[in-house]
Structures are given as C-alpha cells and as structure tokens.
Amino acid sequence: MKRFSEQLKIKAESVKLRAAEKRELRERVVSYMEYHPLPAEMKSIKTPAKIVTNKQLAEPFTSFQIPFISIFKYSAFTAVLLLLVVPFVAEKAVPGDALYAVKVQFNEELRSTLTFDTYQKVEWETERLNRRIAEARLLASEGRLTEAAGADVAEAVRVHSANAQREIAELRIEDEDAATIASITLDSTLELQSDSLRGEDELALVDGKTLLTDRPTNLIASAIDEARTPKEDEALSTSTPPAYGKLIARVEQNTTRIYELLSALEGVAPAKDLVEVTRRAEDINRAIEEAVNLYTTDEAEARVRLVTVLQRTQRLITYMTELEVIKTIDIETLIPVVLTESEQDAQKSLLTEELTQKLNLIEGLENRVSDPEVRAKVRFGIAEIDNILIAMSQSTTSLEVFKEVAQSGMDLADDSLLLLEQFVDLSQVTKDDKGTSTTPVDETEEVLIEDLVSTSSDETVLPLTPTDVVDSL
Template sequence: MKKFSEQLHKKAQSVKLQTAEKNELRERLVSYMEYHPLPAEMKSSAPKKVSAPDLFTEAFTSFQIPFAAIFKSSAVAAAVVLVVVPFMAERSVPGDTLYAVKVQFNEEIRSTLTFDSYQKVEWETERLNRRIAEARLLANEGRLTEEVEAEVAKAVQTHTENAQREIEVLRAEDEDEATMASIALDTTLEVQSNSLKSVEATDLIESDDELEVSSKPANLIADAIDKSRSESEARNASTTLPAYGKLMARVEQNTTRVYELLDSLKKVTDPAQLADVTRRIEDIERAIAETITLSAEDEMQARQDLIGVLQRTQRLIVFMTELEVSAVVDIETLVPVVLTNEEELVIKNDHTEKVALKLEKIKSSAVLVEDDQVSEKVDFAIEKISNLSEQMASSSTFANFKSLSGEAIALANDTLIILEKNVVPKAVEEVVSTSTATSTVEIEVEVATNTATITPEVVE
C-alpha cells in the first residue's frame, strides 16, 4: 500500500494540465461563479487590524533627522559668512562692527595666499595705503579720535616693517628685485607724507581753530611715515643699481598699470585732470625711449635714468589710485612735466621778451623819479636785470635759464611796484605837456613851410 501511494505521488508529479485544459477549466469556473454569485448576507467588510496599545515605558524613541534641510540651511549660512560678510566688511572703517573681519580675516587670508616676496611687499604697501585712506575718511567725517589715530599710526609702522622684512628676504634671493621693491615702497611713503603735510599746511593757512580737527591725520601718522622713510633710506644707502633688463621689465609693468588706471578714469575724471595725467604718461614714454637710446652708449647712466622713470610711474600710480591724494596734492608736485626741446624754446623766447619789456618800462619810468634814494635803487635794479638778461642769453641749460628768468621777472615786478609809488604825477603831466607843445610847434612849422612853398606857384 505504501509502495502504491508512493508510485501514485510520483506519477502525479509528472502529470500536468495542458494549456488548453487550463483555459477550459478556468472558463468553467468563471461561468459557474457568474451563475451562482455569493449571497449579500455573506458579504462583509474585511476585519480591522487591532494594533497593540503603545507602551509608555519604551526604552528609546526613534525619530527621523532632516538631513536635506540641514544641508541647505548650512550651505546658505556658509555662503553668508564666507561671501556676503567679507564683501560688506571691505567698506568698513575703524570703529565699525565688521572692521575686524576686514583686517583680521580678509586681508590676512590674502596675505597667506600671496607667496611671492615682491607681491607681498606690494600687498603690505597697499594695506598701508588703506589705513591712511581710512584715517582721511574718518577725519573728513569728524570721527577721527586720538585712539584711532594712534591705532592707524601703529598699523602704518607694522605694514612698513612687514614690507621691509619681505624686502630683506627677497634681497637674499634677488638683490635687484629687492632694490626695486624698496624703491616702490619709499616712493609710496614719500607721496603719502607729502599729501598729509599738504593737508596740515592748508589747515594752518585756513584757520587755527579748525587745526585740531581737520589736520589730525597729518600728525602721528605723518610722523610714523617719516620715521619709516628714514629707516628705509638707511637700509638702502649701500644698495647697487639693478640690472638694466630687470629695471626695464619693472617699468613696463608699471606703465601697463598706468594705462589700465587711465582707462578706468576716463569715465569719472574731468577732462582737465585727465589731460594732466595723459601729459605725464607721454613724458614717461618719451623718457623711456631716450633711455633705450642712451643704453647703447652708457648703460650705467641709462640704469640711473630708469630708476627715475620707475619712481615717476610709482608716484603716478599712487596719484591715480588714491583719490584723496589727488584731491590735496597737485600732480605737478608729484610728477612734474618734462618739457620737450620745442616747448623749452617757446618758454625761453617768452621769458626773454617779458624781461625786455619790463626793463624798458622801468627805464622809461625811472626818469620821472625825484627821490634820490629811490632813484639809486631803481638804477641798481636796472643794472641787475640787465646782467640777468645777459646771463639768460648765454645759459646752456634750461633749468639755469628758468632760474635766472624767474629772478629777473621777480626783481622787475618789485621795481615796478616801487616806481608806481614814487613817480610824481605832476612830472608826468609836464612831460606830456612839453611833448604836446613840441609836437604842435613842429606841426605848425611844417604847415607853414608847405604853405610858403605852394603860394608862389599859385600867384604865378
């Protein structure tokens, strides 16, 4: 029996319905269900699942952390902290909330990311200019206190010392680069010192009462700059001239920077100031061309001239960059115009003519002076002006000619002032009357002569 059941089970596993048989069986089953539906009373909803009551004594509680929302919020906060706040801090001044972010975060990060020693010197120089500009802004607004002034002066010394330290590091690697970096630093300090002293001098002339408020940035800060300049000059007293090629490369970099600044100033600067800057650029370009020509004959002198050109370009860069400097210091003081030969000739002719006209006017007025002492002074002035005029004619350099002509014109103006005060109007009237009478007699004689000559012809 057991064997039969096993055989039956085994046989059953091998027996399967065909596809047609399955379809036929399904159709019969569906047809039966359609004709014999389930009674309505037997239909009932599915039984509801009864959940177990929550236990109030659970060992722990599970919850879901919104990582996506946290990530988005963190990204926004990081953007605000790392981008928006530093950007807003760039406009802050000492005393503002974000000033510490500007000085201790923004500028320090840039210092850390600057690896070249020459660029570090340039960056420290720019930071120095920033501190002075901040002090000027506070002074104009009346917010520059003694504490802030002392803080700015200390910062100026710190930035100068940092720049000097980088120059010494650079000197061990490349002495020529160190010398040029030192020239740029010293020139910037010179411009800022002249600017601050000009502010102080202007305030002294305008009002003694306003001196305490308006000239604050020109006190401790100017002293700090002068001290830094003296220390820098002492360090660089024994330095040699850089190589011609390196000097020329640095001058080209500065001129490129000058042209970039010129393009940016064309939209905001008045035409007169723009013309002054353009003239200085033309002078620099002409000086560079002359130096290139000179280098073929005397390279040492050409290197010396290039140092002067480098200083002029640096002064012009500071003038064009620092608006406060350009507002209080005339560009002629920082970067004087270099005249061409044609311009020098025009000035020579003009000054020579002025001196000659003034001398002639003095001589014509001297005869009307009755005071012997004044007459002696005028005679001495005439002799002195005549000698200066002769020296002007034989002068070999334009600088000497300009000095002589300036002295002659000044002396002539003083002499004319003396003559205006001491010439007797009566004497002038007598001279005029005498001249008129003489002219009248001459005219009458001439008319009479002409009449006598013509009359016989008429009678005949």
C-alpha cells in the same frame, strides 16, 4: 448536566460551514445588496479626524523623520553666500564700521597667507599700508578721524612697513636686484604719503582752523617718517642701481598698471584729474624712451634714469589708487610735470618777455623822474637788467637755473619800480601816455602799472633810504 449555553458554545465552535455553503451565502448577501442599495443620505458618513490604531496606542513615544538632506543643502547654500557676500561688502568698510574686522583680519590675512612669492609679499604689505592711509584720509574728509583711530592707523603703518622691510631683507639673500627694486618701491610710496600729509599740514596752517598739534594725521605722518629708509641707505641703493633688464621689466609692469587704473577711472574720476594723470603717464613714456635709447651708449646712466622712472611710476600708481580721497593736495605738488624741450623753450620765452616788458616800463618811468640821483640809481638797475637779459638769451642751462636767473632780474625790476613809485604818480601814467603819445601803450605795461597802483593803494610803502635802494639794486 452542564448549562445549555456552554453546550451551545462548544457545539457552535465545532460546527463550520463548508466551502460551498460559504459561497452560496456570500452570493445571497451580494444579491440582496444589489437589489436593496443603501439610501443616498446614508452614504456621506464623516470619517473621524484621527483614527488611532491599537499599535499607536501601544507605543510610548511618537516618532518622526528629520529631513537631514534638505537641512544640509540650505545650510551649505547659506554658508557659501555668507563667505562670498560678506567679505565682498567688507572691502568698503573703514575703521569704526561693523565689517572692518572682516576686511582686515579675514580678507587681508587670507590673501597674505596665500601669497608665497617674496616680492609679491612686499607689494602686498605696501598696498595694505596705502589702504590704511587712504582710510584715514577718507575719515578725515568726513570729520570722523578721531585720535584713537589715528593711533590705530599709525600702528598699522608701522606693522606693515616692518613686514615689508623684513621681506626685503629675506629677498636680498635670494636676489639683490629684486630687493633693491622692492626697496625703491616701498620708499617711493612712503615718500609720496609723507609729502601729501605734509602738504595737508601746510594747508591747515594757512587756514588756521586747526592746530597742527591737534591733527590726528600727525601720528600717521610720524609713523611714516619712522618707517622710511635712512637717507644714507637710500643713497646707497640708488647709487648701485639694479640690472637693466630687471629694471625695464618692472617699469613696464608699472606702466601697464597705470593704464589699467586710468581705464578704470574713466567716468569715475573728474575729467581734470584724468587729464593731469594722462600727462604724467606721457612724461613717463618719454623718459622710458630716452633711457632705452641711451642704453646702447651709456648703460650705467640708462639704469640710473630707469630708477628715477620707477620712482615716478610708483608715485603715480599710489596717487591714482587714492584719486578719490586725495582732494586737498594738488598733483603738481606730489608728481611734478616733466616739460618737453619745446615746453621748456616756451617757458624761457615767457620769462624773457615778462622781464623785457618790465624793463620797458622802467625805462619809460625813468624819463619822468627829475631827481638826478634817483635817475642814476634807476639807470644802474636798468643796466643790470640788460646784462641779465643778455645772459638769459645766451643761456644753455636747465630750466631751473634759467628760472633762478630770471627771478633775480624780476626782483631787481620790482625794486626799481618800487623806487620809481615814490617819485612818479602811476595813476596818471596810462592817461598821459594815451593822451599825448602817438605810440600805443603796451597792454602788459598797462596791467603792470594798474597792479602797482592797486598795491600802493592797499599797502603803505615806507620811504626807502639811499642805502636800501643801492643794496636792493
């Protein structure tokens, strides 16, 4: 006989409640729960911190989801930010800075790659050359231009110059006039940079603080001189100027660039520098107008003048782009002012007046000399100065020739005054004239006398022999 428990289990598995019985039983349980609710203190049962299901226990590894979309969004934003901000900040870098490689090897090389026009490539290589020299000047002004940095800049000048010359050679096959204009632009830039570095060397020589052989800029100057077009080739390019239309178009572009730079420099550069630059721009406009008016009568001469104007515009553009770093060189040294006719006439009048005043002073001092031999020599000098003044009054030559003639008269007058100084006490001349003469003493003569007195008190003047006096007169 089987055990009772087994029989009960078998019987229980076979016995099931009918649907009506299940419904009745459920209703009784629910009714009991409604009339006998659970106490309030038993309702706040803490849930376990972590419920581990059987399914989770069965898995060997825990899986999780990676937010690839969010990661891509933030990574793309960071990359774009770096590509925009870092190159922009790198534009201010100089040799030795952390971002300088980004400026030279990424920014500039990218622009070189995206430049397809041959003439624009020449312009870009010229601008890169100017950038390297400007960086060197900035480092030199801060005392950070080492010999190694100077050598790197010199090598960069050679590379950019060679690239520009190569592009000009390719351009010459396509368009001879455009190649000539590009060559003029490059040569003008190199000439300006060479002149400015030479001027800095002269200032350093005057100061005596640094030996010229020890200056790192010497390497840069040598590289510029090597890159410049030989004189015979430069003369050939200027002797056959490009077509008038292409020249005037390039000059107009450069003039527009000048005024754009002038507007950008307002409020940044010193007012004095802006005035000087504005004056040069006005000179250029006047020269353009003269060349345009000349075109109808003499096209060849108009083209030659436009070549000169093109050179001046390029020099001025180069100077303006480096206005904040060129502090040691005067603009008059690099880009001289072209005087108008009225200004030239005013200069001639001033020179004539100055020489006349010196002549009047010599004539007044000559009357105080008792030695007849000396008076004869002085009178000879007076006659020569009179002849020079007559020639100056009748002169129709250029201002440069006029200045040379006036300077010869000034030298003769100075020699005569130096001779008179040995026989006349100049310190008493002004006092005697004021005390005895009824004619007012000219202020300029008074200044000239005071200058001679101060010079004689500071320097020891050796007596002149008659031969020296005659030779000087």
